[in-house]
Amino acid sequence: MILVTGATGHVGNVLVRELLAQAQPVRALVLPNDKCTALAGLHVERVSGNVLEPATLDRAMDGVDVVYHLAGIVSILPGAETLMRKVNVDGVRNTAQAALRAGVRRMLHVSSIHAFKRMPHGVCIDERVPFAPDSPSGAYDRTKAEGSLAVLEIVKQGLDAVITCPTGVIGPHDYLGSEMGHLIRDFTRNKLHFLVQGAYDFVDVRDVARGLILAADKARTGETYILSGERIEILQIKEIVQELVGVHSPHIVLPMGLAKLAARVVEPFYRMTRTIPKFTEYSLRTVQDNCDFSHIKAQAELGYSPRPLRETIADALAWLQAGYRGGVFG
Numbered sequence: 493m494i495l496v497t498g499a500t501g502h503v504g505n506v507l508v509r510e511l512l513a514q515a516q517p518v519r520a521l522v523l524p525n526d527k528c529t530a531l532a533g534l535h536v537e538r539v540s541g542n543v544l545e546p547a548t549l550d551r552a553m554d555g556v557d558v559v560y561h562l563a564g565i566v567s568i569l570p571g572a573e574t575l576m577r578k579v580n581v582d583g584v585r586n587t588a589q590a591a592l593r594a595g596v597r598r599m600l601h602v603s604s605i606h607a608f609k610r611m612p613h614g615v616c617i618d619e620r621v622p623f624a625p626d627s628p629s630g631a632y633d634r635t636k637a638e639g640s641l642a643v644l645e646i647v648k649q650g651l652d653a654v655i656t657c658p659t660g661v662i663g664p665h666d667y668l669g670s671e672m673g674h675l676i677r678d679f680t681r682n683k684l685h686f687l688v689q690g691a692y693d694f695v696d697v698r699d700v701a702r703g704l705i706l707a708a709d710k711a712r713t714g715e716t717y718i719l720s721g722e723r724i725e726i727l728q729i730k731e732i733v734q735e736l737v738g739v740h741s742p743h744i745v746l747p748m749g750l751a752k753l754a755a756r757v758v759e760p761f762y763r764m765t766r767t768i769p770k771f772t773e774y775s776l777r778t779v780q781d782n783c784d785f786s787h788i789k790a791q792a793e794l795g796y797s798p799r800p801l802r803e804t805i806a807d808a809l810a811w812l813q814a815g816y817r818g819g820v821f822g
Contacts, residue, residue: 493517493518493519493555493556493557494511494516494517494518494519494556494557494558494559494560495519495520495521495552495553495556495558495559495560496508496511496518496519496520496521496559496560496562497521497543497559497560497561497562497563497587498521498561498562498563498564498602499518499520499521499522499530499531499536499562500520500522500526500528500529500530500531500667500668501530501562501563501564501668502661502663502665502666502667502668502670502673502697503562503602503658503661503697503700503701503704504520504530504560504562504563505530505531505534505665505667506663506664506665506697506698506700506701507560507562507700507701507704507705508520508531508534508536509534509665509701510698510701510702510705511705512534512535512536514705517537518536518537519536519537519538519539519552519556520536520537520538520539521539521541521543521548521549521552521563522538522539522540522541523540523541523542524540524542529667530665530667530668539551539552543561543563543579543583543584543586543587544578544579544582544583544586545586546586546589546590549586549587549590550590550593550594552590553590553591553593553594553596554594556594556596557596557597557598558596558597558598558599558600558708559587559591559596559598559599559600560599560600560602560704560708561584561587561588561599561600561601561602562602563579563583563587564579564580564583564584564602564636564639565579565580565635566632567631567632572631573631573634573635576631576632576635577631577635577638580632580635580636580638580639581635581638581639581642583639584601584639584640584642584643585639585642585643585646587599587601588601588642588643588646588651588653589646591651591653592646592649592650592651596652597652598652598653598654598708598713599643599651599652599653599654600653600654600656600704600707600708601639601640601643601653601654601655601656602656602658602704603636603637603639603640603655603656603657603716604632604633604636604657604658605617605657605658605659605660605693605718605720605785606627606629606630606632606633606636606778607623607624607633607636607637607639607640607657608621608622608623608624608637608657609621609622609623609624609627610624610627610629610633610781610782611782612782613781613782613784614782615782615784616784616785616786617718617782617783617784617785617786618718618785618786618788618789619715619716619717619718619789623637623640623641624637625637625638625641629774629777630774632774640655640657640716643655644714647713647714652713653713653714654707654708654711654712654713654714654715654716654717655715655716655717656700656703656704656707656716656717656718656719656790657716657717657718657719658695658700658703658719658720659692659693659694659695659718659719659720659721659783659785660672660692660693660694660695660721661694661695661696661697661700662676662694662695662696662697662804662805662808663696663697663698663804663807663808663811664697664698664807664808664810664811665697665811666697666808666811671775672694673808673812675729676729676733676805676808676809676812677812679729679730679733679734680733680734680737680739680809680812681739681741682739682741683741684741684742684743684744685730685741685742685743685744686743686744686746687726687727687730687743687744687745687746688726688745688746688748688751688771688776688779689725689726689727689745689748690725690726690748690776690778690779690780691723691724691725691726691779691783692723692724692726692778692779692783693720693721693722693723693724693783693785694721694722694724694801694804695719695720695721695722695798696721696798696799696801696803696804696807698799699719699721699796699797699798699799700719702796703717703719703790703794703796704719706790706794706795706796707790707794710793710794710795711793711794712793715793717787717789717790717793717794717796718785718786718787718789718790719787719790719796719798720785720786720787720798721798721801721804722798722800722801723783723784724801726779727743727745729805730743732801732802732805733805733809736805736806736809737809748776748780751771751776752773752776754771755771755772755773755775755776756773
């Protein structure tokens with residue numbers, strides 16, 4: 493039996509689909525009252541639980557061979573550090589300790605590229621870069637680093653665990669509506685778009701899921717693997733989306749200083765309305781920072797190979813359009 497925490501998230505539900513396609517039995521740990529829209533129609537065992545409640549983890553891991561731990565909180569808005577610390581650090585530690593108690597064969601912990609120390613331009617970022625629990629870049633970075641280090645501490649106690657660090661995840665089956673999912677959807681609209689100069693590394697969600705499955709079989713215990721994709725300018729994403737849907741709308745590239753000022757002004761609005769922001773100070777800093785990430789280690793040791801980003805964007809658009817036709821998005 494395979495246990496997936498965070499199974500209703502973007503990577504989680506795609507991982508479940510990949511495992512089922514391989515005829516693997518899957519158990520999904522889901523929060524009480526979770527509607528599980530992303531798992532609808534899938535032949536998966538659902539168990540109610542919470543990574544902050546160790547007793548529920550013990551029950552969920554009964555008879556489990558491999559645990560994929562994806563449950564986490566992603567927030568690029570300020571003010572969410574308390575909850576992120578509970579889930580991204582305490583929840584990770586609870587899961588790893590429960591896996592050790594249960595005697596599972598292997599735990600795959602999905603961290604983030606943001607767990608690493610941010611390096612200056614001109615430096616290739618690979619697994620030799622240290623995790624940065626004191627990162628000044630934000631609470632998300634710090635908590636993902638702390639969670640990763642917590643796993644490594646429990647590896648020393650005898651847990652067979654591996655850490656994976658994806659870059660920016662995009663692609664189909666984005667039921668919860670990620671920041672990039674909203675941006676791709678927005679680019680399909682024939683209107684004036686406000687952009688910033690910047691770039692980032694994005695990876696197909698299906699390639700991340702397959703990288704995790706490869707790591708379950710081939711990775712070395714206690715090792716970390718970067719699952720990156722392709723570096724692309726934000727303007728290029730707009731151009732690809734609009735070429736694929738046959739829309740050609742104007743855009744304005746905002747000076748970075750003006751964009752950061754606007755982000756500070758509108759962030760309270762996003763917090764009150766619980767909507768996904770187009771720009772935050774964190775995201776603006778991210779697309780300016782060094783994003784030269786290397787997946788050579790994962791390629792050499794796991795056989796990991798990401799697909800072209802244009803294919804990912806095309807498939808994400810096709811999934812969105814099918815969702816609208818089917819009434820998924822209203």
